[in-house]
Amino acid sequence: MTDQNRVYIFDTTLRDGEQSPGATMSHAEKLEIAQMLDEMHVDIIEAGFPIASEGDFAAVSEIARQSKNSVICGLARAQIPDIDRCWEAIKHAKQPRIHTFIGTSPLHRAIPNLDMDQMAERIEQTVTHARNLCDNVQWSPMDATRTEHDYLCRVVEIAIKCGATTINIPDTVGYTAPRESADLIRMLLERVPGADKIIFATHCHNDLGMATANSLAAVEAGARQIECTINGLGERAGNTALEEVVMAMRVRNDIMPFSTGIDTTKIMGLSRRVAQVSGFAVQFNKAIVGKNAFLHESGIHQDGVLKNVETFEIMKPADIGLNENNIAMGKHSGRAALRAKLADLGYEVGDNQLKDIFVRFKDLADRKKEVFDEDIIALVQDAAANTGDDYLQVKHLRVVCGSDGQSADLTMIVGGEEKTVHSTGDGPVDACFNAVREIFPHEAELQLYQVHAVTEGTDAQATVSVRMQEEGRIVTGQSADTDTILASVKAYVGALNRLIVRREKTGKDSDAKQISMYSH
Numbered sequence: 001m002t003d004q005n006r007v008y009i010f011d012t013t014l015r016d017g018e019q020s021p022g023a024t025m026s027h028a029e030k031l032e033i034a035q036m037l038d039e040m041h042v043d044i045i046e047a048g049f050p051i052a053s054e055g056d057f058a059a060v061s062e063i064a065r066q067s068k069n070s071v072i073c074g075l076a077r078a079q080i081p082d083i084d085r086c087w088e089a090i091k092h093a094k095q096p097r098i099h100t101f102i103g104t105s106p107l108h109r110a111i112p113n114l115d116m117d118q119m120a121e122r123i124e125q126t127v128t129h130a131r132n133l134c135d136n137v138q139w140s141p142m143d144a145t146r147t148e149h150d151y152l153c154r155v156v157e158i159a160i161k162c163g164a165t166t167i168n169i170p171d172t173v174g175y176t177a178p179r180e181s182a183d184l185i186r187m188l189l190e191r192v193p194g195a196d197k198i199i200f201a202t203h204c205h206n207d208l209g210m211a212t213a214n215s216l217a218a219v220e221a222g223a224r225q226i227e228c229t230i231n232g233l234g235e236r237a238g239n240t241a242l243e244e245v246v247m248a249m250r251v252r253n254d255i256m257p258f259s260t261g262i263d264t265t266k267i268m269g270l271s272r273r274v275a276q277v278s279g280f281a282v283q284f285n286k287a288i289v290g291k292n293a294f295l296h297e298s299g300i301h302q303d304g305v306l307k308n309v310e311t312f313e314i315m316k317p318a319d320i321g322l323n324e325n326n327i328a329m330g331k332h333s334g335r336a337a338l339r340a341k342l343a344d345l346g347y348e349v350g351d352n353q354l355k356d357i358f359v360r361f362k363d364l365a366d367r368k369k370e371v372f373d374e375d376i377i378a379l380v381q382d383a384a385a386n387t388g389d390d391y392l393q394v395k396h397l398r399v400v401c402g403s404d405g406q407s408a409d410l411t412m413i414v415g416g417e418e419k420t421v422h423s424t425g426d427g428p429v430d431a432c433f434n435a436v437r438e439i440f441p442h443e444a445e446l447q448l449y450q451v452h453a454v455t456e457g458t459d460a461q462a463t464v465s466v467r468m469q470e471e472g473r474i475v476t477g478q479s480a481d482t483d484t485i486l487a488s489v490k491a492y493v494g495a496l497n498r499l500i501v502r503r504e505k506t507g508k509d510s511d512a513k514q515i516s517m518y519s520h
C-alpha cells in the first residue's frame with residue numbers, strides 16, 4: 001500500500017449532520033462530539049457554518065481552539081462576508097480550512113440568479129479571497145452530479161487556478177449511481193488542467209440508498225477524501241455513513257486497498273453519543289452500528305457462530321469498539337464495576353458524572369431484576385439529556401388511569417419557580433402533556449411521540465422520543481425509565497428545554513422575557 005492510497009476522512013456530522021431537521025445540538029454537545037472525532041483521528045472536521053448564527057460561530061471558534069489532531073473546517077457561501085466570518089471562526093485552529101461552495105447545475109445556478117459567466121467570475125473572486133486568508137481552501141460545486149460536464153470542468157479549473165487545494169464533488173441530492181460517480185471523478189482527473197495537484201473529495205447523500213457505494217466508487221476512480229457523518233446523519237435521507245466507508249475499506253482491503261487514519265475502536269462510542277445528542281436513534285439493522293449488527297438469533301446461525309464465529313461475522317465487534325465483557329451488573333455492583341462497564345460501552349465519564357450515573361443505576365437496579373448493557377446505555381443517555389440545570393424540570397408526577405378516567409398531578413420547576421397543576425386528558429400521556437402545557441404554555445406542535453422497550457420483560461425500561469415543531473424550529477427530546485408515563489413527560493419536557501435553547505440561538509421570540517411570559 002502506498003501513500004497514494006491514503007483516503008482522508010472528512011466528517012461533517014456537526015455541519016451537514018446538524019442540518020437534519022430536529023438534529024440541533026447544543027454548544028457543549030458540539031464541543032464534545034468534536035473532541036471525540038479528534039480523538040478518533042478524523043482528518044478534517046467540518047465544525048459548522050459560521051455565518052449561519054452566533055451559536056454556530058461560537059461553536060466553530062471553540063472547536064478550532066480545542067482541536068489537537070484534526071484540520072478544522074468551516075463552511076461559507078460564495079460571498080465575501082461568509083468567507084470572512086468563516087476565517088474569523090477557524091483562524092485559531094492549528095490547521096484551519098475554509099470550505100466555500102456554490103451550486104453549479106442549471107437548477108442551482110438559478111438560485112442566486114447568475115448565468116454561467118457571472119458564476120465563473122464569482123467563483124474566481126471568492127476562491128481567491130479565501131486563499132488570500134488561508135492556505136487550505138476547499139471548494140465545492142454544489143449539485144455537481146447534475147452539472148453539465150463542460151461547465152463543471154471549466155469551474156473546477158478556475159477554482160484550482162485560484163488556489164483551492166481540495167475540490168469536493170457533491171452529489172447533493174443523492175442522484176448519482178456508483179458507475180457514474182466513478183466516471184465523473186475519472187473525467188475530471190483526465191480533463192481538468194492541474195487536477196493531479198489537488199485532492200478530489202466525494203460528498204454523497206443517501207436519497208436512493210447508494211451513498212456508501214457512490215463514495216467508494218469515487219475513491220476507486222481517484223477521489224482521496226470522503227465526506228461523511230456518524231450514523232449517516234444529514235439532510236433528508238442523510239450523508240454517507242463514516243462507519244460504513246471506513247469499515248468497508250478495512251474489511252475488503254483485498255479489493256479496495258485504501259487506508260484511513262481512523263481509530264475504528266472509537267466508532268461505537270461516537271455512534272451512541274451522536275444518536276443521543278441528535279435525537280436520531282440508530283435503526284436496529286443499521287450496518288456496523290445497529291443493535292442487531294452482531295446478533296444471531298436463528299439456530300443455524302448460532303450453531304455456525306459457536307463452531308466458528310467467521311461463518312456469520314465478517315468483522316470483529318472489538319474492531320468497532322464493541323467489547324464483550326463478563327461483568328454482570330445488578331443491585332450489588334459498585335462504582336468500579338460501573339466505571340469499567342461504562343468504559344466497555346464507550347463512555348469515559350468524570351468522577352462527578354459517575355456519581356450521578358451511579359445513583360440512577362442503583363435506583364434502576366432496585367426496580368429491575370437484571371440490568372443489561374442496553375439499560376445502562378439508556379440510563380447514561382437519559383442522565384446526559386435531562387440534566388439538573390435545565391430551565392424546565394419535572395419534580396413530581398402522579399397519574400391516575402383506568403376505566404374511570406385519566407388525570408395527572410404534575411409539579412415542575414420553571415426557571416427556579418415551583419408550579420403544580422391538575423389536568424385530565426384522553427389517556428394518561430395526554431393528561432400529562434396537557435399538564436405540561438398548562439404549566440408552560442407554548443405553540444409548538446407535537447409531531448412525533450414514540451415508545452420503545454429497551455429490553456424484554458414487563459420491567460423493561462421504555463425509551464421515549466418526542467419531536468416538536470415551532471415556527472420552523474424542530475426539536476427532539478428523549479428519556480428512559482421503567483415508568484413509561486414518566487419517561488414520556490421527561491422526553492416532552494426535554495424537547496421543550498431544547499426549544500428554549502433554539503429560541504435563544506435564533507434570536508426570535510427568544511429572550512428570557514419571552515420564556516417567562518410563556519410560563520406565567
Ligand SMILES: CC(=O)SCCNC(=O)CCNC(=O)[C@H](O)C(C)(C)COP(=O)(O)OP(=O)(O)OC[C@H]1O[C@@H](n2cnc3c(N)ncnc32)[C@H](O)[C@@H]1OP(=O)(O)O
Pocket residue numbers: 016019049051052053076077078079101102103111112113142172235
Ligand atoms: C447543500 C447544503 O448543505 S447547503 C448548506 C445549507 N446550510 C444552511 O443553509 C445553513 C443554515 N442557513 C442559514 O442560517 C441561512 O440560510 C443563512 C444565514 C446562510 C442565509 O440566510 P439569509 O441571508 O436569510 O438567506 P436565505 O436563507 O433566505 O437565502 C439564501 C441566500 O443565499 C444565496 N445563496 C445560497 N447558496 C449560496 C452560495 N453557495 N453562494 C452564494 N450565495 C448563495 C441565495 O441565493 C439566497 O440569496 P438571495 O435571496 O439574495 O437570492
Ligand SMILES: CC(C)C(=O)C(=O)O
Pocket residue numbers: 016101140142143168170171172173203205
Ligand atoms: C455544501 C455542500 C458541500 C453540501 O453539503 C452538498 O452539496 O450536499
Ligand SMILES: [Mg+2]
Pocket residue numbers: 016170172203205235
Ligand atoms: Mg451535503
